[in-house]
Amino acid sequence: MRRSPHVAAVLALALAAGGCDTWYNDVPSADDLMHNVPWFDHMITSRAPHPYSRADIPRGTPPGTVPVTGGEVDWSAEWATGNTATADRQVNPTSGAATARGDTLYQVYCAVCHGPTGRGDGPVGPRVAAPPLLTESARGRSDGYLYSILRYGRGIMGKYGDKIPNAHDRWQVVNYVRSLQAAVPAAAPAGGGN
Numbered sequence: 070m071r072r073s074p075h076v077a078a079v080l081a082l083a084l085a086a087g088g089c090d091t092w093y094n095d096v097p098s099a100d101d102l103m104h105n106v107p108w109f110d111h112m113i114t115s116r117a118p119h120p121y122s123r124a125d126i127p128r129g130t131p132p133g134t135v136p137v138t139g140g141e142v143d144w145s146a147e148w149a150t151g152n153t154a155t156a157d158r159q160v161n162p163t164s165g166a167a168t169a170r171g172d173t174l175y176q177v178y179c180a181v182c183h184g185p186t187g188r189g190d191g192p193v194g195p196r197v198a199a200p201p202l203l204t205e206s207a208r209g210r211s212d213g214y215l216y217s218i219l220r221y222g223r224g225i226m227g228k229y230g231d232k233i234p235n236a237h238d239r240w241q242v243v244n245y246v247r248s249l250q251a252a253v254p255a256a257a258p259a260g261g262g263n
Contacts (some may be wrong), residue, residue: 099126130203148221159213162238167248171241178229187249197225202246203253215243 142153174185176185182199184190189201200207207215219239222228 075185081137084117094137127191134230141238144217148223153214153217155214156217157211159211159216161212161216161243163237163244165244167245168241171243171245171248174233174238174242175245179246182226187246199225203250205255207246208250208255212240212243212247215246216240219243 142155147155171201180191182189182191182194182197184194184199184203187202189195189199191199193199216239217223218226219233219242220228220230230239
């Protein structure tokens, strides 16, 4: 009995299509294979930087290590305990003058809570009890302290170090806050001076 070429072609096509099910259902995916590599599994759960992080996001270094690129020192653990010694020792490497960059970053990230002039009257400020930046307490803080709050957050303020990844830009925001404080005279001390 002789088969026609059409029947042979249909039979070959059916076998090939049946093989697709085997390929898709039985052959492991490359995504599943990476979990079988022990060092890769460890990388996913380690405290080191995530292997797929973007290069422009600042990374905290694991304790006891030194960044190869000479990045910023990480004092977040000390800051989280309320110890401000390292923060207060930070020196503003910029000229201290407010710049357009500092103004822009402040308006984008800070004004929504602290208000355009630092009075704590931004659209969200009253709802989250954002403190004004013009108080004697805020004026009395070191530049490093303000920088640390911006970088790591504190209390109701979230951290913005990942949103403003460039250290120079964070210092520009500090400079801009200082310019807002300078534009408003300091309140007279209570008690009348007698």
